[in-house]
Amino acid sequence: MRGGAVAMTPVLHLVDDDLGFRRALARLLRALGHTVQEYGSAQEFLAEPSPAAGCLLLDVHMPGLSGLDLQARLAPHGDSLPVIFITGQGDIPMSVRAMKAGAEDFLTKPVGRAVLGEAIERALARAERARAAQARQAERMQLLARLSAREHEVALLLARGWLNKQVAAALGTTERTVKAHRSRIMEKLAIRSAVELARLLDGA
Numbered sequence: 001m002r003g004g005a006v007a008m009t010p011v012l013h014l015v016d017d018d019l020g021f022r023r024a025l026a027r028l029l030r031a032l033g034h035t036v037q038e039y040g041s042a043q044e045f046l047a048e049p050s051p052a053a054g055c056l057l058l059d060v061h062m063p064g065l066s067g068l069d070l071q072a073r074l075a076p077h078g079d080s081l082p083v084i085f086i087t088g089q090g091d092i093p094m095s096v097r098a099m100k101a102g103a104e105d106f107l108t109k110p111v112g113r114a115v116l117g118e119a120i121e122r123a124l125a126r127a128e129r130a131r132a133a134q135a136r137q138a139e140r141m142q143l144l145a146r147l148s149a150r151e152h153e154v155a156l157l158l159a160r161g162w163l164n165k166q167v168a169a170a171l172g173t174t175e176r177t178v179k180a181h182r183s184r185i186m187e188k189l190a191i192r193s194a195v196e197l198a199r200l201l202d203g204a
Contacts, residue, residue, distance in 0.1 A: 082123035
């Protein structure tokens with residue numbers, strides 16, 4: 001963490017129209033140390049402007065949008081909340097559909113505490129990996145935004161392993177100018193070699 005940033009506590013977003021089951025499961029999860037946000041429907045979850053990082057615990061059969069509908073609606077937006085389905089009326093085709101769409105797990109009610117706990121831990125680990133990857137990508141983009149258009153052109157060629165004179169010939173400039181660009185690129189990106197530059201650009 002940088003600048004004294006505090007790690008965000010992951011939230012379990014529990015979406016189930018069965019109030020009794022939802023409340024009981026939420027109590028159990030909170031007793032296990034988790035932060036839980038309850039929703040009575042998929043529409044209620046979608047109304048949340050910016051759900052906190054964590055994972056989704058979804059029922060399948062709900063009035064209006066089903067859990068599978070919600071999963072499908074979130075997918076095109078690249079939503080990074082892993083999904084765990086918990087249902088009392090699941091079948092093999094339904095579970096296959098959910099897993100193919102990227103669900104972390106498909107559990108049937110009643111679900112054992114240990115099984116659910118393991119699924120949640122896997123989902124939260126997956127969410128953390130996604131969050132870390134997004135943070136690295138954002139940092140890369142911020143670094144690359146420091147470069148001018150010409151410096152970016154030079155950087156792309158240097159990252160391919162081109163020599164200064166090759167870059168100069170390709171861009172119609174002098175080797176001395178390319179060396180100056182190279183020096184500024186390394187300084188702005190806080191790197192020391194073309195290998196590091198290639199890694200940075202490849203990640204972007």
